[in-house]
Amino acid sequence: MFRAIACTVTIAAGPALAQTPCGGPFGGFVEALSAEAVERGQKPDTVDAFFDGIRQDQSVLDADRRQGIFQAPFIDFSRRLISSDRLERGRSLGRDYATTFEAIEAEYGVPRGILLAFWAFETDYGSFQGDYNTANALVTLAHDCRRPELFRPQVFAALELFAQDAFDPDTTTGAWAGEIGMVQMLPEDILTNGIDADGDGRVSLKTSPRDALFSGAAMLADLGWRAGEPWLEEVEMPTEFDWYETGLETRKPASDWAALGVTARDGEIDAPDLPASILLPQGKDGPAFLAYPNFPVLFEWNQSFTYVLTAAYFATRLEGAQIYDAGNPEPGLNGAQMVRLQEALQARGYDVGGADGILGSGTRAAVRDVQRELGLPADAWPTSELLERL
Structure with missing residues (x-):
């Protein structure tokens, strides 16, 4: 059995501890974040060493705003991501790491197909794990006011990993959103579910497939994955x-x-x-x-x-399923049309999470409601007919 390396986690804040607000001059934000970290119990010298070289990274913000691939409909998106080569490599790695996957399923109940899928999509089986400086990325996104509640905790988690000599703010790199390693885990998830599965005394998500796969499985189990059930x-x-x-x-x-x-x-x-x-x-x-x-x-x-x-x-x-039947769906909306649709839905009082051109769960639910209201098949698939009716 493998277990997460023991950590003394000090990232939790007491109820009276003020949170550093996002926005404003970046330097002032870093100073305030540093002071908050000391209040949370980190040693001043550790905090100073962690934040000493932090820089705002505009390329991270650019990447955060540039996610047009998610505007593609499922058929196009899935065909783009699932090639015959990627499928064969996944099956081959499933065989190569059969002992690892068998141990993972016995321990956590997570099947190899799920872990191989995220290993493939996140880093192309570890071949490209991202070259953004992780500390800079996390602090940049915490300072940005679009999703600070997601990234502020990750800064303190990365600081805790640094205090444990498990993170180097100068050299640790990963995805633009701060994920690290072959299956791309955020610092909080590494603190909670990082597994030293190869027994070398470190959780090495960038270089050890065994560590990465076990850690990913531990995270899914922690999130509520139910062993022995389909998905x-x-x-x-x-x-x-x-x-x-x-x-x-x-x-x-x-x-x-x-x-x-x-x-x-x-x-x-x-x-x-x-x-x-x-x-x-x-x-x-x-x-x-x-x-x-x-x-x-x-x-x-x-x-x-x-x-x-x-x-x-x-x-x-x-895991052996056949290629899906694509059917013959009606043409969907392009990005600009989707934005117009979302704006129309917002004008009707629906919360679709903003007019970003992405057909997410909120937009789908609103589309289904409006389709029923207008007497159209309420299948949550927006078409030009629906846009014209609105």
């Missing part, structure tokens, strides 16, 4: 159906969906007794999936619906 299954839908019942918001036992005419594409529903949702990433005429309770856990790794669905589907392919 996604392709299904075929009946012609007549209440499409408003689809989406992550509605769960029914898979056997109830079967009673309504939903059938597994491979012949039998995987887990008829488990609650499941029906996902139609491109509407009623495109691919269809049953999403089981393990599926939402994956959103803790990435918030993009299209990314998570693609990773979950790729994991099933790595």
